[in-house]
Amino acid sequence: MTVASKTVSDVIHSHFGVLTRAEKQLAESLLDNYPVSGLGSITTIAENAGVSTPTVVRMVQKLGFKGYPDFQAHLHLEVEATISNPIAKHDRWAQNAPGTHILNRFADAIMGNLRQTLSDLDTATFDSVASLLSDRKRGLYFVGGRITGALAEYFFTHMQVIRPATTLLSANSSSWPQYVLNMNAGDILIIFDIRRYEQEMVSLATAARKRGAEIVVFTDQWGSPAAKLARHAFRVRIEAPSAWDSSVVTLFIVEALIEAVQNSTWDETKERMKTLEGLFEQTKLFRKPG
């Protein structure tokens, strides 16, 4: 109760008058570069302040803490608050929804996944992949597993509009060798492989590597075995309050990549999209002459 809600710094200041000479010396040392200077062991801070360890113990007890560990625990909490405060705690979601509704629990989890994934993700990796995918001289091959197949398809569908030479591998792994046969050195194989890693992915990656293809892997934080063969790997957080993994953040990165690629080759892409529009129109007219 005594110490609660007040910072350690406050407590030191308010007790400063009753401290002895050596204790004041220690307090000065602690407040200087606060709160980091209190992070180490009692021995360390005693040395830094030029006092003995008993002095430290006596002071923190005088301040109202149970002992040095108690004192340090409070400091740790303050450090934590200082560091992880900013945007960390997101605002509450849907006001309509009670806090325990599945939608809110999911939102919490996804925001956490997104934050974690982005903090682990190197923008240089992202940029490298974007520029690889932008290189129209390289063929693109997309493949996914049972669940992630839809992600591969989504990625493929967009890239197919943006640039030529994109291929979606069929879900059936027995047909993969034929795709590998068509790969040229410098082509890129984009693999989605999450949890329940599919053994065939490794074989596929190995074969593609032998043909000189570069490999980009989307996997989870634990890492697909295929990631070892990859030039670049995205490790995405997939945890959700569910029996299933979440692909939301993976899709997020895919969409960001789509935009990055589209952006870097906009002039060429623009023409393609116009032509495509024309083709759609024709198809429509063809089907509905009325």
Add this chain to the structure above:
Amino acid sequence: MTVASKTVSDVIHSHFGVLTRAEKQLAESLLDNYPVSGLGSITTIAENAGVSTPTVVRMVQKLGFKGYPDFQAHLHLEVEATISNPIAKHDRWAQNAPGTHILNRFADAIMGNLRQTLSDLDTATFDSVASLLSDRKRGLYFVGGRITGALAEYFFTHMQVIRPATTLLSANSSSWPQYVLNMNAGDILIIFDIRRYEQEMVSLATAARKRGAEIVVFTDQWGSPAAKLARHAFRVRIEAPSAWDSSVVTLFIVEALIEAVQNSTWDETKERMKTLEGLFEQTKLFRKPG
């Protein structure tokens, strides 16, 4: 040289591949709320991560530190650097990425979309749809457009595991009448139709309604014309700093629905999943008799 100038976080990431299961678990725990989570004693962090103290020692040594105290000293330096640099202490992921990087702009947009969508979304609608989809007497039909087809497939793949009588309509609209023919009163047609609304969706919805099917539509904030025929419609925000729309929030709702349905019929679903596991095993053995 080994550890100098690289952050502990970097070191963990670069060694992640060679870590064992328990070590990865520990690494996760450390990176989660990094670097504050590494402030306490070896005992504390071992407990937080759910591993033993020897595992902690082994990992930090594997990372190149002399021992836990050495590891912690490095962390303390980082905490100090973070705290005494006020600019750095903002968003941890923004730190790695300059403010204008596409990833950050995308993240901002997606968070906005999610917030908007959830505040517009009535949980009663969500719950109604979840309970409709949980009703095993009703057949489920999924259909999507050119881009949203992948979402429909994703939803379908999961529901197919969870319950029987699920069908994915082919992308080719000329085959849709045959599916409608098979629909019974009470069946549910789940339509994904976003922006560039596809005219055929309205015809499909109309035909399905005539057969007595219920319709659930995923659309954007402007609303597909098919939404008018729907029993329930999800209006999702799809704006992104991109030439393309974002499906991230739509996928979010799909995943939440999957969990809600799975949860409400868990007893039956459990059995199905077990059986499915068995079938996978068999397939594997069949393919690889060695």
Add this chain to the structure above:
DNA sequence: GCTGTCATGAAAAGAAATTTTCAGAGGATG
């Protein structure tokens, strides 16, 4: 100058943390 009080740190005692050892579990391999 004597005496009592207090502050202080050396050193011992006690407690906790860290490291090492080791045996069992589990998985891969032949």
Add this chain to the structure above:
DNA sequence: CATCCTCTGAAAATTTCTTTTCATGACAGC
């Protein structure tokens, strides 16, 4: 199915940290 290997945590051993005890010295009051 046996064998080997690796991973893991319990428990012991070791080291370090924390607290307590106590002797010393400074200083004020008498």
